[in-house]
Structures are given as C-alpha cells and as structure tokens.
Amino acid sequence: MHLLLTKDLSIEFGGLQALKDLHIEINNREIVGLIGPNGAGKTTVFNLLTGVYLPTSGAMRLEGNSIIGKKPFEINRSGIARTFQNIRLFKNMTVADNIKVSMHQNMKYNTFSAMFRLPSYWKEEKKVDIKAREFLEIFGMEDKADQLACNLPYGQQRKLEILRALATKPKILLLDEPAAGMNPTETQELMEVIRRIRDQFNIAILLIEHDMSLVMNICERLYVLDYGHLIAQGTPEEIRTNPQVISAYLGS
Amino acid sequence: MGYLKKKTGVYYLINAVLVFLLFFVLLNLINNRIINRTSTQILTLICINIILAVSLNLVTGVLGQLVLGHAGFMLVGAYTSALFTMNIGLDLKIAFPISLVLAGLMAAVFGVIIGIPALRLKGDYLAIITLGFGEIIRVIANNLKITNGAMGLSGIKSLSTTKNPSPMFIYAYALAALTVFLMFTFGRSRHGRAVIAIREDEIAAESMGINTTYYKLFTFVLAAFFAGVAGGVFAHQIGVIDPSKFDFNRSVEILIMVVLGGMGSITGSVISATVLTWLPEQLREFSKYRLLVYSIILILVMLFKPSGLLGRYEISIPKFLDKLFARITKKTAKTKTGGA
Numbered sequence: 001m002h003l004l005l006t007k008d009l010s011i012e013f014g015g016l017q018a019l020k021d022l023h024i025e026i027n028n029r030e031i032v033g034l035i036g037p038n039g040a041g042k043t044t045v046f047n048l049l050t051g052v053y054l055p056t057s058g059a060m061r062l063e064g065n066s067i068i069g070k071k072p073f074e075i076n077r078s079g080i081a082r083t084f085q086n087i088r089l090f091k092n093m094t095v096a097d098n099i100k101v102s103m104h105q106n107m108k109y110n111t112f113s114a115m116f117r118l119p120s121y122w123k124e125e126k127k128v129d130i131k132a133r134e135f136l137e138i139f140g141m142e143d144k145a146d147q148l149a150c151n152l153p154y155g156q157q158r159k160l161e162i163l164r165a166l167a168t169k170p171k172i173l174l175l176d177e178p179a180a181g182m183n184p185t186e187t188q189e190l191m192e193v194i195r196r197i198r199d200q201f202n203i204a205i206l207l208i209e210h211d212m213s214l215v216m217n218i219c220e221r222l223y224v225l226d227y228g229h230l231i232a233q234g235t236p237e238e239i240r241t242n243p244q245v246i247s248a249y250l251g252s
Numbered sequence: 253m254g255y256l257k258k259k260t261g262v263y264y265l266i267n268a269v270l271v272f273l274l275f276f277v278l279l280n281l282i283n284n285r286i287i288n289r290t291s292t293q294i295l296t297l298i299c300i301n302i303i304l305a306v307s308l309n310l311v312t313g314v315l316g317q318l319v320l321g322h323a324g325f326m327l328v329g330a331y332t333s334a335l336f337t338m339n340i341g342l343d344l345k346i347a348f349p350i351s352l353v354l355a356g357l358m359a360a361v362f363g364v365i366i367g368i369p370a371l372r373l374k375g376d377y378l379a380i381i382t383l384g385f386g387e388i389i390r391v392i393a394n395n396l397k398i399t400n401g402a403m404g405l406s407g408i409k410s411l412s413t414t415k416n417p418s419p420m421f422i423y424a425y426a427l428a429a430l431t432v433f434l435m436f437t438f439g440r441s442r443h444g445r446a447v448i449a450i451r452e453d454e455i456a457a458e459s460m461g462i463n464t465t466y467y468k469l470f471t472f473v474l475a476a477f478f479a480g481v482a483g484g485v486f487a488h489q490i491g492v493i494d495p496s497k498f499d500f501n502r503s504v505e506i507l508i509m510v511v512l513g514g515m516g517s518i519t520g521s522v523i524s525a526t527v528l529t530w531l532p533e534q535l536r537e538f539s540k541y542r543l544l545v546y547s548i549i550l551i552l553v554m555l556f557k558p559s560g561l562l563g564r565y566e567i568s569i570p571k572f573l574d575k576l577f578a579r580i581t582k583k584t585a586k587t588k589t590g591g592a
Binding site for chain 2: 050052071072073076077081082084088089090091092093097100101102103104105107109111114115116117121124125128164165168
C-alpha cells in the first residue's frame with residue numbers, strides 16, 4: 001500500500017483549472033521531488049494535501065484513509081506536516097516555544113491543570129522542554145532555544161520551520177522550497193540534513209524545489225507539473241532527458 | 253530544568269506574599285477608616301476593572317482578536333447576579349458567591365452563542381459584530397420586564413455596611429488576584445502557546461495541529477466568564493444598575509485600558525486599569541472632558557508607543573529582586589577581593 005496516494009485530483013478556482021487529474025503516489029521512506037515552472041500548481045498540491053484547499057474532484061488517501069474534507073489540523077494529526085514557501089514562523093515566540101506548539105497535539109494535561117499548576121503540568125512541561133531542545137540539536141541550534149524566532153538568521157528560520165514540522169511526528173513531510181534563498185554551501189548542508197531526517201525519523205519526504213542540483217541529487221523520483229498537468233514522472237535521470245520537461249522549462 | 257522549576261516556585265511565592273501583603277495593608281486601612289468610604293469604593297472599582305481589562309487582554313492581546321463588546325458580557329453577569337440575590341431569599345453571604353458563579357456561567361453561555369458565528373470573522377469585522385452584540389444585549393435589557401427596562405434594578409444589597417466597610421473590597425480584590433493568576437498560568441501553558449500561535453500565524457498554527465476554532469472560542473468564552481463575574485461584583489458594589497451603565501462607551505473604556513497597558517501584557521493591563529479608574533475620580537470636576545482626555549491619551553500612545561506602555565513585557569518584582577541581589581552580591585564580592 002502506498003503511504004500517500006492522490007487520484008484524479010483536480011481543483012478549479014472560478015474558471016481557472018489550477019490542477020487537473022493529478023495522480024501521485026509516495027511510498028514509505030521515499031524522497032520525492034515535485035518540480036515545474038512558476039505557476040505550475042506545485043504549492044496548490046501542498047495546499048490540497050494539507051487541507052487548506054478543498055479539491056473540486058478526485059481522491060487523496062493517507063495509508064488508505066481518505067483525507068478529503070478534513071481540516072488542516074486533523075490532517076496534520078493524521079500524519080502530514082509541511083513547511084511554507086514564505087516562512088511562517090511564530091515570530092514573537094521563542095525558538096523552543098515554536099517547537100512546543102507542534103508538540104501540543106501529543107500533550108495531555110488539561111486547561112484546569114494548566115491554570116492551577118497541578119503536578120501534571122510541571123511534569124509534562126519539563127518533558128516537552130527537554131524534547132524541544134533535543135529537536136534543536138538536530139540542526140545544532142540548541143543555543144538559540146530561548147531567542148525569539150524573528151531574531152534568527154534566514155537560514156536558521158528555514159531550519160526551524162522544518163524542525164517545527166517534524167515535531168508534529170509526521171509520516172510524510174512536505175517541504176515547500178526549503179533551499180530558497182540559501183547559498184550553495186547552505187544548500188549542500190540542507191541536502192545532507194534532508195537525508196538524515198529521512199533516515200532518523202523513517203518518514204517520506206515530498207519537496208518542491210527550483211534548485212536542480214538539490215533535486216537531482218537527493219530525490220529518488222520526480223513529478224513534473226506544467227500548467228496544472230502532470231507532464232512527466234520518473235527518476236532524475238529520466239526527467240533530465242525528457243523532451244517535454246525541457247520544453248516546459250525552456251519553451252519549444 | 254529542575255533549577256528553573258525551583259526558581260519559578262520561589263517567584264510564585266514572592267508574588268503571593270506581595271499580593272497578600274498589599275491586601276492586608278489595604279484591609280487594615282479600610283477597617284480603621286483611614287481609607288474612607290469613597291476611596292474604598294474606588295479601590296473596589298479598580299479591582300473590578302482589573303478583572304475586566306485582564307480578561308479582555310486575553311482575547312485582544314494574547315489571541316489577537318479585536319473585541320468591542322466586553323461590556324455586554326458584564327451586563328449579562330451584572331443582571332444575572334443581581335436578579336439572583338434579589339429573588340432567591342438566601343442570606344446574602346451565601347447567595348452572593350453563588351450569584352457570581354452563575355453570573356460568570358451565564359456570560360460564558362452568551363459567549364458561546366455569540367462566539368460561534370462571530371469568530372468566523374477577523375479584525376475589523378469581528379470588532380463590528382461584537383460591538384453590535386454588545387448593543388443588542390443592552391437594547392434587550394432595556395426592553396425586558398425581568399430587567400425592569402430602562403429603569404434598571406435598584407436596591408441590590410451590598411455586603412459592605414457602614415459598620416463593616418470591607419467585604420466588597422475583599423471579594424473584588426480576591427477575584428482580581430485570582431483572575432490575574434489564572435490568566436498568567438493559562439498564557440504559559442500548552443493551551444496558551446496554542447492561542448499565541450494563532451495570534452502569530454493562524455494558517456501555520458492550524459497546519460501544526462492546533463484546533464484554531466476551538467481555541468478561539470475557548471479564549472473568548474473564558475474572557476466572557478470573567479467579564480460576567482466582574483459584572484456581578486459591580487452590580488452589588490454600585491447597588492443600582494441600568495442598561496446605560498453597560499453601553500458602548502464602557503466597552504471602549506475597557507479596551508483603552510488594554511491598549512494603553514500594552515496588548516498582551518497582564519501587568520500592563522493591571523497598571524492601566526488602576527490608573528484609568530483612579531484618575532477620572534480625581535478629576536471629577538473635569539468629568540465632561542473625560543472622553544476627550546481618553547482619546548487624546550490614546551492618540552498620543554498610538555503615536556509614540558504603538559504597542560502600549562509595556563508592549564508585551566511583564567513587570568516582575570521577583571525578577572527585579574533577583575537582579576538587585578545579584579548586583580549586591582557582586583559588589584560585596586568585589587569589595588572583598590579589592591580589600592584583600
């Protein structure tokens with residue numbers, strides 16, 4: 001069974017067919033790339049998968065269960081986490097708190113114990129604080145834990161967003177242009193990190209990216225979108241030589 | 253992290269001691285008639301306004317939703333509690349606390365009713381619809397028989413008497429302290445983090461598994477509950493209530509306390525509620541110009557410090573003491589080494 005499957009997924013905005021009959025499958029522990037020229041509908045795919053948009057028609061299944069019509073927070077809890085193209089951190093919260101927000105769904109103490117500071121509050125808060133700092137260690141950011149997120153440099157903000165998504169314990173992670181605005185060294189480092197995340201957390205990763213060196217290096221399979229249509233799929237090697245893809249990118 | 257917990261414990265203790273200390277000082281001054289009746293009344297009103305401001309701060313400052321109908325919830329609470337104590341025939345000492353709980357619950361029920369449709373809206377639209385709600389409640393109270401229409405309710409008995417001037421103050425003070433404590437602990441919990449996350453970025457919060465609708469409604473209802481309780485104390489303190497006491501101006505007054513103190517700062521709300529209750533009483537001769545002064549203050553604050561006097565900063569006396577001690581020990585250590 002596929003981890004994530006979409007079948008004939010389509011969405012229209014008014015008269016605009018943003019996505020037509022999208023069919024993708026993602027297996028466990030796979031790193032899959034979603035590429036295409038600007039305006040091809042890549043982020044729309046993410047917004048559909050995370051419940052921000054409701055598809056006009058088609059099916060989406062996570063581990064065989066339909067996720068159509070579920071709210072974004074329900075979809076996140078069932079195992080899909082994402083990052084955003086334009087960073088959306090909780091800017092005026094500390095770095096550690098950003099991660100703790102994601103852990104909220106796995107915490108148990110109720111409002112009453114919180115407001116009257118019952119022992120369960122102290123116990124769980126202590127545990128989550130240690131865990132949040134452990135997460136930061138993945139990117140070596142543990143010393144930044146108590147800073148406000150808005151004070152982080154750009155590259156680390158991107159990394160924090162990935163960590164925040166990971167902290168929701170996803171089965172599949174959607175990365176929307178993780179390397180945008182990074183220099184080649186940072187991109188190189190990011191590639192290592194994406195692989196490490198997959199191995200350490202045993203999750204699948206679907207990523208949108210324009211940086212072809214990154215895509216061709218780490219993705220095991222690629223899907224190519226153009227004007228809302230899937231024009232090609234296959235290994236990076238196949239995609240590289242696919243005439244349709246070349247014409248979509250360079251014009252024919 | 254055990255270290256942090258220990259320290260937080262000490263901080264809580266210091267704050268509790270300070271709150272009790274202030275309470276006993278004020279209580280003794282009132283009981284020994286050093287603070288006169290009028291001033292006691294003002295102190296009680298300050299406490300009531302602290303409850304109102306701090307609870308509105310939860311919605312406006314922490315959740316980040318502009319609400320202009322807080323007086324509506326206060327009205328619901330005031331009438332509920334007044335009607336209960338006037339009609340139940342119990343001893344006021346027992347009836348009053350029960351009536352406050354009922355006042356809060358009733359206001360919370362109204363909070364749910366108005367919150368479910370209203371919280372679908374954001375920003376200015378939410379402000380308008382809550383403003384409308386506040387006015388609707390007032391107009392309904394103006395026309396119902398049970399609320400005695402525009403005449404309002406009079407002869408609501410107060411616990412305070414000439415012989416014993418302090419009970420209302422004790423209630424108001426204890427409730428204000430409790431409200432501040434609960435708002436603080438709520439804000440610094442997983443639930444509070446969820447609410448702040450919604451303020452910071454609603455889409456991201458929802459994508460991280462936060463049920464935004466639930467938390468928005470919960471916060472709104474929680475604030476309504478406290479506004480209702482404050483209304484209950486207010487009714488019994490004033491003795492006479494009519495719908496015009498809970499009009500749009502009242503909502504704006506509470507909002508001004510929040511904005512002036514700094515949206516998101518509890519201590520800011522406490523300070524500005526204190527000042528903005530005390531000041532108009534001192535300037536009674538100029539009461540005609542009160543709204544004028546209010547608007548000028550607001551404009552000035554918005555011009556020079558848009559985030560309010562304290563912004564999101566909290567004043568913490570224990571932290572201050574901590575720094576002070578640290579400095580003193582450093583100094584003594586220096587002089588010691590210098591001497592040697």
